[in-house]
Amino acid sequence: MVIRTIVPVAMALLGATQLAAAEPEVIVELSRRRIYEGESAQYRVILNHVENPSPPQLPGFDDFDVTSLGEQSLNSRRVTIINGRRSEIVRYGRAYTYRLTPLQSGLLQIPAPVAHVDGKRIEGRELALEVVAPQDQDVVEMHITADPPSVYPMQPLTVTLSIAIKGLPDRFADRDPTTIQTTSPALQIPWVDDKQLPEGMQPTRDWRHWLSPLENRRGAGFGINNLGSESVFSLFDERRSSAFHPKPQIVHREDKDGRSVAYWQYEFKRHFTPKKIGRYRFGPVTLKGMLAAGTDAAGNLRGEDVYAVAPAIVVTVKDVPEAGRPDSYIGAVGQFSVGAELKPTNASVGDPMTLTLSLTGQGTLDYAYPPDLERNAPIAEQFKVYDATEETEGPTRKFTYSIRPLQQGIQQFPAIPVSYFDVHHQKYVTLHTKPIPIEVTEADRLSGGQIVGTPRGSAHNADDLQLRQEGIFANVTDLSAVRDQSVRPVDWLAAFGGAIALYLAVVAMVWQVRRRAGDLAAHRRQAAASRARQRLRDAAAEMKTRRFREGADHVRAALVGLVADMADLPEAGLTPRDVETHLSTFGLENGLVDRVRSLLQTCDAARYGASDAAVGNLLRDAQEVLPPLTKQLKAKRRSR
């Protein structure tokens, strides 16, 4: 979707520069100019008037975590023929999209990207991004830890998100703070989505199996990445927002006034197995929601909007140590056993033999390479060794060599040393295959007699027929034996094929449903409308009790959440301007976009004391806008 949005913008840019000289240029765009710490912004670099560009360089982006989101060709060719005159306009360009995640707060400068075209260096322009630090609060404190912080490939790793929420005051002190609000605080955890995990970082269980045990049916706990859930037997859009509630632990820590108070601490632990060396970033994690921060004069709980960030951490997956690395090391990390098989074991000098070396166990099998048998003197002296082929079958990696004995009288194939790195004991382990007894004879010629076959036998079944002499047996008179036994194979074949087709259709449908169930963005889109409606119902309930400000917040959340869910954007921090931009990008009708913007502005105004009349109409207007907004968003998304 992101890539698709680039095209019209870039084409417009190309069109705007149509009359300008076709000099190569670098155009930069930023999706948002102001974000909260922990959020990301999309950064686009367009190389205009360049036919076959290389990707731009992004020097000096030290304040950002940069992730490439892909690239898109903007090449176009337009031919017009007017009064027999043919004219052709050719444009070249390419757009590169990145996700920038700031590593600190403040007004950050995004350095100019650099591109080299035909040996000439061209630069884009610098941009500024304001990163708003989370407010100073002591209601929520979050941090991320990794245990251990540095690992070898295949060494298990646990990443823990710890969330400490200040205990409730007075008579509510013994109640879990996450069980009292109607809407769960929303967490954005980057490592929840398995598809977003970096290559080489493998979770031990998929996100569904990881989070399912933590799901709370009563809605207590935290929302995570706007995940919705479905009933075990639901097939279509029967989803609701899910809440996840790890078992809390009460700890005491100092609040911002220096007093020791009770905090409820929740931990989300996810286990990974790294497969490749490198540096892997986990985080940042953001939390947004209303949490109880005290009591009012009547002793009722007082809510406070909280935005908190857990800074990202980096886990290093280091290479196995150089020191002590044996020559027979084959690049495998884990725990393995080895075996060798040779066929045939009787051969003449020069005959081909097949040696299969098997490495079986848990570890980086795919990165293991075949031992170099030419460097193994006992083998190289007696055998000609050809290059090995490699294949992985389940937990076994097989290296298959073709070898030919060089001399007669060889009685065994020597042991092959194979070394790997054992992550549990953090040391190299060298295993040896067992020597294989063989017999190598002198090469000889095939005699003519050896290729003459034996005559085929003419045995046949000669069962004697037993004849009856007393005539034939009587007729069948039982009427139950009388029925049409004709077989219509085509009908049976059709039924058989129908059963197969039905089953394949069911398999395809279930596969499709399960695939959709695993798509987090699709989850959000499907739950978007129902979430928005629920929020409007919450708004109605608030306004009924004349809590207009809270009601306006719910209306705002309904509209912003709907757009964020449909566009798969982080909801936190979306301004009315952002929403308007996204709706325009979607291509919604201008009238509808204006109404949404107006509603959001009214919501914002309500926070600062707008008139009751203005706020009173807010809910009705939002209820009117929501259906066409949902319909158009779905329609435009489908058409894109």
Place this chain on the structure above:
Amino acid sequence: MRRILFILLLAVPAAALPSIVGCRPAAELELSQKFQAAQKAFDQARSPDDFLKAAALYQEIRDRRGLCGAVLYNQGNAFMRAGSPGRAIAAYRQAKRYRPNDRFLEANLDYALAAQPQTPQRRPLIEHLLFWQNWISYPGKFHLAAAATAATFLLGVLALFIRRRLFARLAIAGVVVTLLLACSAAYDWYRFDYVVHGVVAHNDVVARKGYATSYEPAFTEPLAEGTEFRVLQRRGDWLLIRLPGNQQGWIDDDAAVVY
């Protein structure tokens, strides 16, 4: 929704099971009456012509009501009593497709074949692999294949929705069994509906080297009644036949009964 789909999918083979496992309607009244009439004619027959008339009544049932093992067996008996062992053999052979384990039928066929010189035939390899091929009737094989399909379908649905390894393994085993039974049924389909068999219905039938009486005889001896063959080709009123000893020749189709 998923529960409903699951139940519907289970219901599909369940609904098909009664017809698969043999819950068929009883014999029609008209069919029963015709069968009894033919049997009465058989019982009252005294001459070969009378038995031929009884055989014709059984033929009428075959033509109007489809094939039935009991009818074919009785028709074979009528031909035997009428002194037409060739036609009897053809009827018995067809009856064996539907009553493979009928010992009386087996005995009567042996009796009809007693006068014929028998050439031992090697069983095709496929009949060794599908060793049950001659133990189960032609429709029975289709019913079994369909029952196995339904059971495999059920296991497949269970494996799909419940995701137990046991169900997956059973479903795979079911696929193997279903394929074997389907092969067995398909082989019968081939050998009974695609391969045309025949029996010489008269004595001293001369097989010729071409499809006209002007051609030389193909063999030194004429064919005896009851000689069985396969039809390789038909041209007009002539059949190119292959005998069990692999000899080929052309005969007039009036001299044989084919099935």
